[in-house]
Amino acid sequence: MTSTLISSILSSYISPTENLGRVRIPSTSYFGSSSNVRAGKRHRFKIVAKSLDLPLLPFSMSEVLVPTESKTLHLYEARYLALLDESMKRKKNMFVHFILDPISISEKATEASFAARYGCLVLIENIERLDIGALVSIRGAGRVKISRFLGADPYLSGEVRPIQDRLSYESSNEITTRISQLKESIKNLNSLEIKLKAPEDSPLQTRLFNSLNWAEDEPPVECDESFFPSLQERLSFVAFQPVSGSTQSEVSRLQQEKLKAMDMKDTVERLELSMGLIKENISSIAAKLAIQSLDIR
Numbered sequence: 001m002t003s004t005l006i007s008s009i010l011s012s013y014i015s016p017t018e019n020l021g022r023v024r025i026p027s028t029s030y031f032g033s034s035s036n037v038r039a040g041k042r043h044r045f046k047i048v049a050k051s052l053d054l055p056l057l058p059f060s061m062s063e064v065l066v067p068t069e070s071k072t073l074h075l076y077e078a079r080y081l082a083l084l085d086e087s088m089k090r091k092k093n094m095f096v097h098f099i100l101d102p103i104s105i106s107e108k109a110t111e112a113s114f115a116a117r118y119g120c121l122v123l124i125e126n127i128e129r130l131d132i133g134a135l136v137s138i139r140g141a142g143r144v145k146i147s148r149f150l151g152a153d154p155y156l157s158g159e160v161r162p163i164q165d166r167l168s169y170e171s172s173n174e175i176t177t178r179i180s181q182l183k184e185s186i187k188n189l190n191s192l193e194i195k196l197k198a199p200e201d202s203p204l205q206t207r208l209f210n211s212l213n214w215a216e217d218e219p220p221v222e223c224d225e226s227f228f229p230s231l232q233e234r235l236s237f238v239a240f241q242p243v244s245g246s247t248q249s250e251v252s253r254l255q256q257e258k259l260k261a262m263d264m265k266d267t268v269e270r271l272e273l274s275m276g277l278i279k280e281n282i283s284s285i286a287a288k289l290a291i292q293s294l295d296i297r
Contacts, residue, residue: 051147052224054091054121055083056156058100064258065097065120067140067229067237068211076133083155084127084136093124096144096160118262119144119160121227123220139214140237142229143262162227165236165267175232178271185278186212186238192285193244196292208241236267239274243281245288 057080065071075084087095098119121144126137143163151157190209215234219225240258242251257277264270 050226051159051161052094052227053150053157053159055086055095056116056146056149056158057083057095057097058116058156059097061099061101061117062255064099064118064255064262065122065138065140066240066258066261067120067142068215068234069237069241070125070137070139070207070211070214072135072137074130074133075136076130079154081133084124084134086155087124088127094141095122095124096120096146096158097122097138097140098146116146116149116158118259119146119163120262121160121162142227144227164229165233165270166265167230171268174268175271178268178275179232179235182235182239182271182274182278183212185275185282189243189278189282189285192282192289195289196244196285206241206244208238208243211238211241230267232267233270236270236274237261239277243285245285250284 059065075081083095087093096119099117101115101117103113103115120140121142122138123141124136125139128135144160145163147159147161149156149158186208190206193206193208212235215238216231219228240254240261242254246254254277257273261270261273264273
């Protein structure tokens with residue numbers, strides 16, 4: 001595909017939120033009631049591939065998805081429903097969530113320029129068919145790089161390659177220690193979150209704790225092993241989830257931390273960033289609980 005054709009095609013995707021419709025907060029359980037795709041633990045077999053050809057779904061810079069994170073999309077446009085059908089029937093319930101980033105260009109330029117950033121392989125976990133479109137629950141599995149675009153009719157598709165952290169035997173003990181600390185802190189934060197005032201039907205398991213459970217589970221059999229990060233790398237992404245009662249400034253801060261986490265290539269470095277975020281969230285939730293207790297009195 002020529003660069004001119006690619007730019008022309010991508011320009012039609014520049015408002016992904018408008019195109020995709022509303023994005024809903026997902027259920028904290030990935031065992032849904034409609035047409036659940038994922039079916040628990042199964043025997044693993046080794047699949048290794050250097051690249052995959054997959055459908056691509058573009059989003060704005062404010063909607064980056066990290067591994068272990070879940071969200072629910074309302075898909076209703078014909079091209080996105082076609083992408084969904086392709087992913088279900090021929091792509092092992094997978095597609096790629098990526099950020100379509102407009103690049104600043106000079107006033108003399110005759111065509112728009114875009115960069116495909118922060119690719120994340122996603123697994124479709126649940127689909128609820130609606131009168132108009134479908135609600136699709138997805139889960140980030142691992143980072144990918146889009147090597148090249150392959151097509152755009154009726155939806156974008158491309159060749160993607162896995163991105164994983166550098167491995168270092170010298171840091172294995174440090175990683176083990178940091179992960180233990182992180183998991184304990186996440187459990188503490190989860191306990192604080194469920195104490196906050198919330199609707200009666202709110203689940204006791206938060207999005208953060210749900211992502212932790214998913215990260216510790218066995219990789220799903222559909223996922224190519226070379227595209228699925230190590231347990232340590234998966235756990236290093238768990239902290240980058242919104243917490244109860246987040247303010248707009250806290251949501252914006254989380255967004256910046258997610259971008260940093262996606263750029264990092266060192267698990268220890270990301271675990272350090274994760275711990276800092278968890279500690280801030282614990283302090284914030286504790287303060288809100290203190291205010292809540294004063295209101296009750």
